[in-house]
Amino acid sequence: MADDNTVFIGKKATMNYVLAVVTQFNSGLDEVIIKARGRAISRAVDVAEIVRHRFVQDAVIKDIKIDTEILERGEEGTTANVSSIEIFLKKT
Amino acid sequence: MADDNTVFIGKKATMNYVLAVVTQFNSGLDEVIIKARGRAISRAVDVAEIVRHRFVQDAVIKDIKIDTEILERGEEGTTANVSSIEIFLKKT
Numbered sequence: 001m002a003d004d005n006t007v008f009i010g011k012k013a014t015m016n017y018v019l020a021v022v023t024q025f026n027s028g029l030d031e032v033i034i035k036a037r038g039r040a041i042s043r044a045v046d047v048a049e050i051v052r053h054r055f056v057q058d059a060v061i062k063d064i065k066i067d068t069e070i071l072e073r074g075e076e077g078t079t080a081n082v083s084s085i086e087i088f089l090k091k092t
Numbered sequence: 093m094a095d096d097n098t099v100f101i102g103k104k105a106t107m108n109y110v111l112a113v114v115t116q117f118n119s120g121l122d123e124v125i126i127k128a129r130g131r132a133i134s135r136a137v138d139v140a141e142i143v144r145h146r147f148v149q150d151a152v153i154k155d156i157k158i159d160t161e162i163l164e165r166g167e168e169g170t171t172a173n174v175s176s177i178e179i180f181l182k183k184t
Contacts, residue, residue, distance in 0.1 A: 041134040045175040049160045064156040066179070068141045083137040087158070 005029050009036035009044040017047045022055045025091060031062070034087040037069065041085045048087045062090040097121050101128035101136040109139045114147045117183060123154070126179040129161060133177045140179045154182040 036044035052059045065086045116124045128136035144151045157178045
């Protein structure tokens, strides 16, 4: 499953994920990866911005990657493409 | 106003913006910048992914920047923070 330093953004309120990222940094990690798919991508950017401006001010955005994932849905084997983002936050 | 090689993502259907970006490349530009704010950020990522996978296959993502913009709203001078993204697509 996910690495420990990854926070997946879902449908909860933004501050839930902000808290998750801040907790990772406070546990001693130097780098946290924020991942999201589809409509949650906007929220992922919000989370990164709030963390670095308000809570972990020595954190910088090291890298941002976007990609397309192919989701299979249902038994008919139909697929859908969904965009994804990974934001790499690093303490300097 | 905006530079000619910038496409701002709004609330229209995704393919409208895909077409706008493809048109920019076809007019001879080597680099197109896709910009969006708030919830349109997810759509901006979709646009970049569709352009480079389906229409301009020699285009690569050169850089992605995220930022926070401060919007003033109304006469009371209240402000709101909104996240923004810039995706730099470049023909190789």
